[in-house]
Amino acid sequence: MKTYVIQRLVIAVLTLLGMSVVIFTLLRLAPGDIVDILFSTAGYVSPSEKQAIMKELGIDRPYWVQYVDWLRQMLSGDLGKSYRYDQPAWQIIRPLVPVTLELAALSTLFAVLIGVPTGVISAVRQDTTLDYVLRVFSLAGLSMPAFWLGMVIILGLVTWFAWIPPLSYVSPAQDLKLHAVQFLLPALAVGYRSSALIMRITRSSLLEVMREDYIRTAWAKGQTGRVVIWRHALKNALLPVVTVIGIEFAFLIGGLVVTETVFNLPGVARFLVQAILWRDYPIVQNLVMFIAIVVILSNLLVDMLYGVLDPRVRYGG
Amino acid sequence: MSRARFALFSIIPLALAAAFVGPGTSQSQSQTPKSGGVLNMMLREELSQGFSIHETSTISTVWPAMPCLNNLVLFDPLKKTESVDTIIGELAEKWSWQDNYRNLVFFLRKGVKWHDGQPFTSKDVKFTFDMLREAPDAPAKLRINPRKDWYANIEAIETPDTHTAVFRLKKPQPSLLLMLASGYTPVYAAHVPPAEYRTNCVGTGPFKLKEWRKGEYVEFVKNPDYFVKGRPHLDGLKYFVIVERGTRQAAIQAGKLDVSFPGETTKTAAEQLKKAVPQLVITPFSQNVADNIIMNIKKPPFDNLKVRLAVSHAIDRRALIQAVHQGGAVVGAALAPKPWGFWGLAEKDLLGLPGYGAKAAEEKALARKLVAEAGFSREKPLKVEIVTRAIAVYVDMASFVINELKQVGIEATLKQIETAQWHAMATRGDYQIGANLTGVGPDDPDANYYENYACGSPRNYSQYCNEEVMKMFDAQSQELDPKKRLALNAAIQKKLEADAARPILDWKLDYFTVWPHVKNLIPHQSIYNFGRMQEVWSDK
Numbered sequence: 078m079k080t081y082v083i084q085r086l087v088i089a090v091l092t093l094l095g096m097s098v099v100i101f102t103l104l105r106l107a108p109g110d111i112v113d114i115l116f117s118t119a120g121y122v123s124p125s126e127k128q129a130i131m132k133e134l135g136i137d138r139p140y141w142v143q144y145v146d147w148l149r150q151m152l153s154g155d156l157g158k159s160y161r162y163d164q165p166a167w168q169i170i171r172p173l174v175p176v177t178l179e180l181a182a183l184s185t186l187f188a189v190l191i192g193v194p195t196g197v198i199s200a201v202r203q204d205t206t207l208d209y210v211l212r213v214f215s216l217a218g219l220s221m222p223a224f225w226l227g228m229v230i231i232l233g234l235v236t237w238f239a240w241i242p243p244l245s246y247v248s249p250a251q252d253l254k255l256h257a258v259q260f261l262l263p264a265l266a267v268g269y270r271s272s273a274l275i276m277r278i279t280r281s282s283l284l285e286v287m288r289e290d291y292i293r294t295a296w297a298k299g300q301t302g303r304v305v306i307w308r309h310a311l312k313n314a315l316l317p318v319v320t321v322i323g324i325e326f327a328f329l330i331g332g333l334v335v336t337e338t339v340f341n342l343p344g345v346a347r348f349l350v351q352a353i354l355w356r357d358y359p360i361v362q363n364l365v366m367f368i369a370i371v372v373i374l375s376n377l378l379v380d381m382l383y384g385v386l387d388p389r390v391r392y393g394g
Numbered sequence: 395m396s397r398a399r400f401a402l403f404s405i406i407p408l409a410l411a412a413a414f415v416g417p418g419t420s421q422s423q424s425q426t427p428k429s430g431g432v433l434n435m436m437l438r439e440e441l442s443q444g445f446s447i448h449e450t451s452t453i454s455t456v457w458p459a460m461p462c463l464n465n466l467v468l469f470d471p472l473k474k475t476e477s478v479d480t481i482i483g484e485l486a487e488k489w490s491w492q493d494n495y496r497n498l499v500f501f502l503r504k505g506v507k508w509h510d511g512q513p514f515t516s517k518d519v520k521f522t523f524d525m526l527r528e529a530p531d532a533p534a535k536l537r538i539n540p541r542k543d544w545y546a547n548i549e550a551i552e553t554p555d556t557h558t559a560v561f562r563l564k565k566p567q568p569s570l571l572l573m574l575a576s577g578y579t580p581v582y583a584a585h586v587p588p589a590e591y592r593t594n595c596v597g598t599g600p601f602k603l604k605e606w607r608k609g610e611y612v613e614f615v616k617n618p619d620y621f622v623k624g625r626p627h628l629d630g631l632k633y634f635v636i637v638e639r640g641t642r643q644a645a646i647q648a649g650k651l652d653v654s655f656p657g658e659t660t661k662t663a664a665e666q667l668k669k670a671v672p673q674l675v676i677t678p679f680s681q682n683v684a685d686n687i688i689m690n691i692k693k694p695p696f697d698n699l700k701v702r703l704a705v706s707h708a709i710d711r712r713a714l715i716q717a718v719h720q721g722g723a724v725v726g727a728a729l730a731p732k733p734w735g736f737w738g739l740a741e742k743d744l745l746g747l748p749g750y751g752a753k754a755a756e757e758k759a760l761a762r763k764l765v766a767e768a769g770f771s772r773e774k775p776l777k778v779e780i781v782t783r784a785i786a787v788y789v790d791m792a793s794f795v796i797n798e799l800k801q802v803g804i805e806a807t808l809k810q811i812e813t814a815q816w817h818a819m820a821t822r823g824d825y826q827i828g829a830n831l832t833g834v835g836p837d838d839p840d841a842n843y844y845e846n847y848a849c850g851s852p853r854n855y856s857q858y859c860n861e862e863v864m865k866m867f868d869a870q871s872q873e874l875d876p877k878k879r880l881a882l883n884a885a886i887q888k889k890l891e892a893d894a895a896r897p898i899l900d901w902k903l904d905y906f907t908v909w910p911h912v913k914n915l916i917p918h919q920s921i922y923n924f925g926r927m928q929e930v931w932s933d934k
Contacts, residue, residue, distance in 0.1 A: 109814025117813050118442040119540035120451040121852040122821040130537055162444075162608055163593055169608055228640055235644040236670075244434075244634040244650055245610045338638045343610045347637070351440065351609065356814065 078384070085380070089373045096369045097151075100362055101144050104353075110136060111160040111356045134160050136358070147362060157359035161352070166359040170345075174367070176246060177344035180267070180337070181329035183260055187268025188275050189322060195272070196279025196318075201306060203284065211276070218273030224335030227266040231339060246343050263340040267333065271325045278321050282314040289313075315386055323379035327372040331365075425913065431932035432630040433912065435653045436642050440609055440635050444592035447580055448526060449538045451833070453657055453921050456577045458612050458633045460925035461626075462509070463580035463597035466500050466519065466559075467571060469836075469918060471929045474679070476837055476918050477736055478568070478876075481575045485514065485598065486559075495566035495874060502557040506621045508583050509595070509602045516553035521584035523551050523561070534588050541835075543844050543851060544573050566872045569840040576836040577922040600626035600928035609635055620928070627914075627931035646907060647671055652932075654907040656921035657681045661722030664905030677906045680734035682920035683833040684726070685714070685791050685899040688855040690823050695776060700768040702894035705827070706749040707761035708802040709795055713754065715900050718790050723900040725750065727887040728842065730901045735837045735919050737883050738901075747891040761802035770803065777805045781819070782829040784810035791899070792829035820855040830855065832896075835922045839883050843867045847895060858895040 112130045116122045131137040135146075150157050156166035192215075199211040235241050242259050249256045286292065287310055295305045330345065337347035345364055352360040383390045437458060443450045445459040466486040469476040483489065486500040506514040524532040527545035547567045552560040563570065573579060582588060586596045595603040598621070601614035614631040634651065636642045643663060645651045647670050659667070664676045687705060689696035696702050715723045724731055727747060731738030744750045751757045770776040778799075782792035789810060796806045806827070811819055819825060834842045845851055848867065849859035863886065870882035891897065906917040914929040 108812060109818075113814040113818055115443070115449075115538055117817045118450045118452045118455070119538045120817060121540050122818045123538075123852065126538060133537075163589070164608075172607075173609075231641060231644050235648045239648050241641075241644050241648045241650055244636060244645055245607070339641055341634070341636050341638070341641055343607075348609055351637075354813075 082377075082381075085377055089377065092373060093366065093369055097148065097362070097366065098144075100365045101140075101147065104356070104358055104361055105140060107353075107356070109356060111358070112136070114355050136160075147359075151363075151366070156363045159357055159360050161355050161357045161360070166363050169348075169360060170363060170367070172246075173343060173345045173348050173364075176342055177330060177333060177337070177346060180260055180264060180333060180342065180344060181326055183264035184267035184271060184329055184333075185322060185326045187264055188271035188325060191268065191272035192275025193279050193318065196276040197283060197306065197311060199276065199280045200283035200287065201302075212280075215273035215276040218269045219277075221270065222335075223267045223270050224339050226269065227263060227336050227339040230262055230266055242340060244341050259340075259342070263333075263336050263342065267329065267336050271329070274325065275318060275321055279314065279318050282317045283310055286310045286314040312386060316383060319379055319382050319386065323375045327375045330371045331368040425933070427627045427913065427929075427931040428933060429627050429931070430629050431934055432632060433628055433653065433927070433930065433932060434651050435631065435633045436645065436651050436655045436658075437612070437633045437635045438639070438642065438655050438658060439637065441606070441612065443538075444606070445595035445597075445603070446536075446588065446591035447578060448522075448582070448588070449536055449540070449592070451540045451578075453655075453833075456922050457656060457925045459595060460577050460580075460599070461601040461614055461631055461927040462595040462599040462603055464599050464926075465574060465576075465579050466502075466581060467575045468577075468926065469575045469923045471924055471926055472914060472916060474916050474918055475736065476572075476575070476920060476923060478572060481571060485519070485581055489571070491568070495568050495872075496563050498561040498563070498570060500559045500561070502559065503621055504557055506598050507619050508585075508598055509617065510583075510586075512583065512585055514581075514583075514598050515556040516559045517556070518581055518584045519559040520551045520553050522580075522582045523548065525582070525588065533584070536588055541578060541845075543848070544579075544841065546844075565868075566874070567840070568874060569838050569871055572836050572838040573841055575923070576841070576920075577925055578835045600926065601628075601631055604630070611635060622928060625928045627929070628927065631927060643667065646674075649909065652909050652912050653915060654905075656906060656917065656925075657683065657902075657904050659905040659907050660720065661903070661905055662720050664907060667907055673910050675908050675910055675912075677908075677917055678722075678903050679906055679917040680724075680730050680837075680919045681833070681902045681904045682730055682735070682835075682837055682922070683831055683902050684730070685718075685723070685902065686830050686832055687795065687897045687899065688820065688825075688828040688830045689894065689896075690826055690857060691859075691895075692823055692857050693826060695768065695778070696827060698768050699894065700764045701776070702897075703748050704761045704764035704768065704802060705799065705804070706891070706894045706897040707751075707757045707764065708804065709749055709798045709897070709899060710754040710757065711750060711899050714791070714794050714798075718794050719900065719902065722905065723902045726901045727898050728847070728890050728896075729839060729883065729887060730834075730837055730919060734901060734903065737837065737839055737880065739884055739887050743884060743888065747888065748894065749897060750891070758802055765803050772803065775803055775805050778807075778826050779809050780806045780827050780829060781809045781811050781825045783816045783831075784812050788829060788831060791831075795829050795899075821852050823855070823857050828855070833922075835920065837919050839879075839886070840867075840871050843886070847890060856896050858893065860889075860893065860895075863889055863893075863895075 112127050159166050159169050162169055195211050199208045202208045231241055242262055243255060247255045247259055292310055295309050333344060334346040334350050337344040349364045439454050441455050441458060442452055443455055447456055447459050464484045467481050468484045470480045470482045473480040485503055487503045488501045490499045492499055502516055508514060525534045525536060527548050528542055547563050548561055549564045550562045583596050600617055600620045602617045604613040604615045606612045612633045616626055616629050646654055667674055668676055689702050691697055711725045724734060726738045729735055729737040745752055749757055765776060780792055782788040792808055796808060799806045832846060845853045847854055847858055849864055866886050870879050873879040873882055908915055911933040913931045913933055918924045
């Protein structure tokens with residue numbers, strides 16, 4: 078197990094290195110840079126002034142120098158300075174991270190709490206009216222984009238209650254109740270969609286396991302339905318479900334753009350889009366690296382969970 | 395379309411204005427202001443250059459930065475029409491033109507302090523305007539200086555004492571005062587590096603910066619040492635960054651925000667808001683932003699006047715206003731028409747200009763004739779690439795224009811340009827024809843002409859350059875008689891349209907929305923000049 082974890086961590090470092098090359102290159106391939114954006118807000122362009130600003134920001138240097146400089150800064154724990162805000166990138170990024178992590182975690186929690194039980198019920202009551210109702214419920218979740226659902230929630234609230242969630246981040250220390258409301262609504266909108274996927278995977282995986290010999294044996298031994306389903310069947314059916322949950326969580330870290338925008342939450346995803354539009358390289362590069370780290374860690378966690386859930390899965394020989 | 399129908403088109407927005415404006419705006423000035431309260435407002439995007447108004451040309455910076463700063467003079471916040479007669483003193487207590495409008499003397503207020511406690515003096519005035527005009531001995535330089543041309547006529551700034559500043563001009567320019575009264579012209583502190591305004595705001599204004607939480611909000615608190623006694627009325631201001639338009643509208647509707655963003659509310663959105671919350675006060679006003687066509691005069695086929703005129707004749711301005719703006723714009727030439735602006739051409743003068751004729755079919759026939767005269771035919775059609783910024787308001791207008799051009803035998807394809815590339819491309823003249831939007835700070839001919847039509851100006855995207863017209867620009871700028879200046883400007887606007895220098899399609903209106911408890915926030919005929927907030931109070 079230890080060897081396996083070390084192997085995975087080495088691969089993770091190599092993956093991050095590859096990611097750094099990809100993100101650095103893609104950003105430079107996009108047309109325009111921060112200086113073009115600055116001039117666009119001023120409505121004119123001056124080549125000499127442009128050159129001076131490029132020099133000031135250090136983006137007139139050869140690409141490889143900029144890349145090596147970025148790597149060196151990252152290794153020393155310095156994320157550089159935001160071009161747009163003229164402040165340390167970490168200072169800008171730090172408040173965004175907990176917002177997105179909390180929203181993604183809450184959304185995933187909702188998704189699991191809704192998706193797993195409904196998937197189990199749907200499988201156990203296969204081809205009954207309840208199964209059909211739950212499948213339609215999940216299909217609706219898959220069909221409705223989270224941002225659309227979010228906007229419907231906002232418009233519903235303003236129309237019926239003349240109320241919408243807070244317009245800026247409310248910390249739990251400030252007002253726990255308001256904080257909860259601020260996060261619960263977007264988490265529900267996002268979680269509903271994810272729950273639909275989890276429900277369908279749970280259902281199909283459980284149906285497959287329920288046809289296994291050892292389940293038949295359990296029934297033959299006279300064990301109760303609850304023990305057969307929850308203890309023997311579900312535990313073994315959970316492997317693909319855990320995989321999907323891991324992927325969904327990782328996806329949410331960078332994929333909450335529109336939900337954060339609609340609910341006006343100051344998270345990583347919304348800020349990342351703004352930073353891309355402004356070609357704020359230090360912010361974009363470091364935020365994408367953060368997302369990559371979360372994706373790699375969540376995948377690693379999922380792999381570790383395999384061993385816990387299924388003793389047949391063993392790592393490292 | 396008959397002349398009567400044309401007149402009707404001019405009257406409709408006014409009638410709508412009367413319908414929209416609720417109580418509050420006019421009554422508020424007769425009520426006794428109350429002190430206290432915080433006004434919650436919106437920003438549609440993050441501040442692009444912090445509070446450094448001098449380094450941007452966007453309302454997204456001017457609107458939230460104005461309350462922190464002061465000008466020498468300002469358009470009276472309580473008067474909706476901006477003109478030389480509505481200018482009031484801010485940091486200048488009095489001013490005086492001398493030597494036949496060649497010297498402008500400002501007598502500065504005494505006892506004014508910057509937010510960091512330093513005293514304000516004439517040194518700050520000299521510092522700011524030497525920096526703006528890029529004087530050889532200027533002690534500081536802006537990273538980006540978009541309005542350098544505004545101050546090209548200033549020869550020197552002298553400070554005989556700590557509370558007097560003299561602007562010595564190369565030639566008479568009465569309109570300089572109007573540019574100095576714009577929201578784009580605050581005075582910076584000489585003891586603060588200009589770069590610091592990108593992250594902080596050290597002003598003398600009615601509100602002090604409390605916090606700028608990046609991407610979230612900007613918060614100001616009342617400046618207790620403000621030099622105008624009894625102002626500001628409010629305890630604070632909070633500007634929330636809300637990128638999603640639907641959320642912004644919901645926030646206004648829910649009462650979470652008290653005020654809309656200038657230039658943000660379309661006629662359709664205003665109608666929806668009014669239906670949902672009838673007590674909202676909606677005031678239509680000119681954004682001082684024009685939809686226009688830029689054609690690269692240096693390159694074929696638009697080096698040919700006939701082709702440029704064909705384009706101008708082809709576009710039915712009134713149909714564009716209905717289709718793209720749902721009636722929320724008005725027809726005008728280079729300067730915003732009355733009553734939305736001060737200098738625009740009268741309707742009878744507009745009717746005679748290319749493309750402004752009342753009968754769209756006749757205009758299109760003329761356009762087809764001009765295209766044929768330029769040597770193009772069905773067999774050999776004129777094919778052009780029309781560029782526009784990849785933003786909905788630009789693309790909608792460009793799509794309409796393409797359809798209009800098609801009807802006169804001009805086959806246009808659309809190319810969307812990302813914002814990062816747009817101004818660089820336009821300044822380089824790296825295009826054939828484009829659908830463009832142009833905002834003008836103060837409603838004054840100088841600010842518009844020298845920026846958008848003058849030879850060599852980087853914002854003159856069409857690269858139109860006519861020495862005769864330049865002389866006309868200078869003549870109106872130096873004209874001291876207001877009536878004569880108005881007449882000169884009418885002639886210039888006609889000439890610009892006759893040359894199809896940059897055909898103007900319409901002037902956009904905004905439907906500024908506030909809750910009824912917001913008093914004394916009066917939109918002007920330019921979105922850039924009424925954000926000081928010192929007179930605003932809340933009747934909550």
